[in-house]
């Protein structure tokens with residue numbers, strides 16, 4: 001997918017999201033700081049990748065750093081008592097929305113590899129008084145979660161950031177119980193990202209360079225063993241405007257993909 005070493009990409013991603021966690025500002029949602037963004041730092045960054053305007057008021061507004069590219073909790077039809085896992089949980093917005101849906105009998109786990117993001121999410125949970133959530137520091141390629149322990153896996157604009165996506169889907173399969181389901185919002189492309197852009201670390205951390213071709217992404221999920229895999233929602237973007245690169249001539253979309261473990 002790229003000749004950049006995976007650890008170099010992950011270090012860049014950790015630094016970018018650590019800085020966002022410390023300053024408390026993303027760019028694609030409630031705040032307007034275009035220098036840190038789920039997009040290129042110099043991008044035309046006033047697009048709204050995911051509209052949490054109403055949702056965040058239901059939980060804790062500062063848990064939404066404007067970093068999502070979908071609203072997976074809206075699609076997931078979460079039920080009271082379910083155990084939910086959010087991959088790359090950031091400041092906790094989807095964890096808190098899930099916690100309200102599953103209620104006191106349910107449980108929600110957020111996993112993130114960036115220590116400052118975990119600290120911020122834990123502070124948010126304490127501030128709002130959630131008792132049915134926890135945040136674990138870890139990588140979603142090696143989840144700190146037991147086998148078959150989860151009813152629903154959520155993720156919002158994270159898997160594009162991971163160099164080894166097959167490993168992530170294998171981990172989702174491992175932690176879901178049989179019959180469990182996933183709802184993943186992510187960035188995908190129509191056609192390949194040019195090699196020069198694939199090597200751009202800012203575009204990796206900005207959720208663009210690591211995005212996979214839409215059909216290849218769905219094939220990878222099916223190859224991990226999931227059934228009923230399909231796109232539930234999709235928004236297509238003007239790639240040059242989002243990336244700030246006129247040479248970005250591929251199609252770009254955010255999709256919400258759902259499926260289940262047989």
Ligand SMILES: C[S@@+](CC[C@H](N)C(=O)[O-])C[C@H]1O[C@@H](n2cnc3c(N)ncnc32)[C@H](O)[C@@H]1O
Nearest residue numbers: 017067068088089090112113114139140156158
């Ligand atoms: C674009 S932000 C999305 C945050 C959150 N899902 C939201 O919608 O606000 C990506 C998050 O994924 C985390 N992340 C990226 N790669 C990861 C990995 N391999 N393992 C765990 N967390 C990761 C980052 O630290 C960051 O908090």
